[in-house]
Amino acid sequence: MYILGTKQEVTNNLQILRSSNKTVGLVPTMGALHKGHLELVKIAKQYSDIVVVSIFINPTQFNNQEDFEKYPKTLDKDLELLNKAGVDYLFLPETTEIYPSRPILSIDFGHLDKILEGSFRPGHFNGVGIVVSKLLNIVKPHTVYLGQKDLQQVAIIKRLVQDLSFDVNIKIVPTVREEDGVALSSRNLRLDPASRMAARIISKALFFAKSELLGSSPWLSIRKKVNEMFESEPMAQLEYFELVTSDTFYVLEDIGEDKSVSICAAAYFGDVRLIDNVSIFD
Numbered sequence: 001m002y003i004l005g006t007k008q009e010v011t012n013n014l015q016i017l018r019s020s021n022k023t024v025g026l027v028p029t030m031g032a033l034h035k036g037h038l039e040l041v042k043i044a045k046q047y048s049d050i051v052v053v054s055i056f057i058n059p060t061q062f063n064n065q066e067d068f069e070k071y072p073k074t075l076d077k078d079l080e081l082l083n084k085a086g087v088d089y090l091f092l093p094e095t096t097e098i099y100p101s102r103p104i105l106s107i108d109f110g111h112l113d114k115i116l117e118g119s120f121r122p123g124h125f126n127g128v129g130i131v132v133s134k135l136l137n138i139v140k141p142h143t144v145y146l147g148q149k150d151l152q153q154v155a156i157i158k159r160l161v162q163d164l165s166f167d168v169n170i171k172i173v174p175t176v177r178e179e180d181g182v183a184l185s186s187r188n189l190r191l192d193p194a195s196r197m198a199a200r201i202i203s204k205a206l207f208f209a210k211s212e213l214l215g216s217s218p219w220l221s222i223r224k225k226v227n228e229m230f231e232s233e234p235m236a237q238l239e240y241f242e243l244v245t246s247d248t249f250y251v252l253e254d255i256g257e258d259k260s261v262s263i264c265a266a267a268y269f270g271d272v273r274l275i276d277n278v279s280i281f282d
C-alpha cells in the first residue's frame with residue numbers, strides 16, 4: 001500500500017491509472033479502523049479496480065472540541081489492517097493540506113441538516129459537505145463507498161453529489177455489528193466496560209421497535225416502551241429515537257405508504273455519543 005500525503009501525490013499516482021481505464025473507489029474514513037470500515041474496503045475491492053482509503057479527522061465537522069480532541073487515533077494498527085485488506089493507496093493528509101485556510105464557504109442542506117444529527121450537532125453536516133467535496137475533487141473516484149451506519153450522512157452526500165453534479169457513484173454498505181448487536185464505531189473505543197455493556201440498549205431498542213412496527217403496533221406506543229427501556233438503563237441518556245423517511249429524513253408519526261423508512265437513534269454513555277439506525281423494510 002502506498003501512502004500519499006498531498007493532493008499532488010494523489011494526482012500523480014491516480015491520473016495514470018484512470019487514463020488506463022482503471023476504476024477508482026474511495027473509502028473516506030476518520031481512522032481508528034474497525035470491521036465496519038474493512039467491510040467498506042472489501043466491497044470497494046469487489047467493485048473498483050483501485051481502492052483508495054482516506055484517513056482524515058476532519059476538524060470542521062466537529063461541533064464539540066472535546067469530541068474532536070478525544071477522537072480515537074490508532075494509526076499503526078490502521079496501517080496494518082489496510083495493508084492486510086489489500087488497499088492500494090492510503091491518502092493521509094495533514095490538516096493544512098486539506099485546509100490551507102479556513103473555508104468561508106458554508107453549505108446549507110435545507111431541511112436535511114436541521115433535524116436529528118443536524119439539529120443536535122449544528123454545523124456538522126456543513127463540515128461533512130466541505131470535506132467530502134474536497135476528497136471527491138482530490139481523488140476523483142468513480143465510486144465512493146459509504147456506511148449505512150451514518151444514514152443521515154448518506155442522505156446528505158447523495159444530495160451534495162446530485163446538487164453539485166459530482167461525477168461519482170455512491171455505494172452504500174450495510175451496518176456491521178458486534179455479536180451482541182452493537183454497531184461498530186470508532187467511538188466504541190472510548191467506552192469503559194460498563195458503558196460498553198449498556199450500549200447494547202440502542203440496537204436492542206431499534207430491533208425491538210422494528211419488529212413491533214412490522215407487527216403493526218402504533219409508533220407512539222412503541223416509542224413510549226423505548227423511552228421506558230432507556231429510563232431503566234441509568235448509564236444511557238437517549239437523545240433521539242425517530243421514525244424517518246430514509247432518503248429525505250422527514251419525521252413520521254407512523255408508517256404510511258412509504259416503503260423506505262428507518263428508525264434513527266442517538267444516545268450518550270457518559271460523554272460518548274453513539275448513533276445507530278435500522279431500516280424497516282430491507
Ligand code: AMP
Nearest residue numbers: 029030031036146147149150175176184
Ligand atoms: P468514520 O471513520 O466513522 O467517519 O466512518 C467512515 C465510513 O465508515 C463511513 O461511511 C461510515 O458510515 C462507515 N462505517 C462506520 N461504522 C460502520 C459500521 N459499523 N458498518 C458499516 N460502515 C460503517
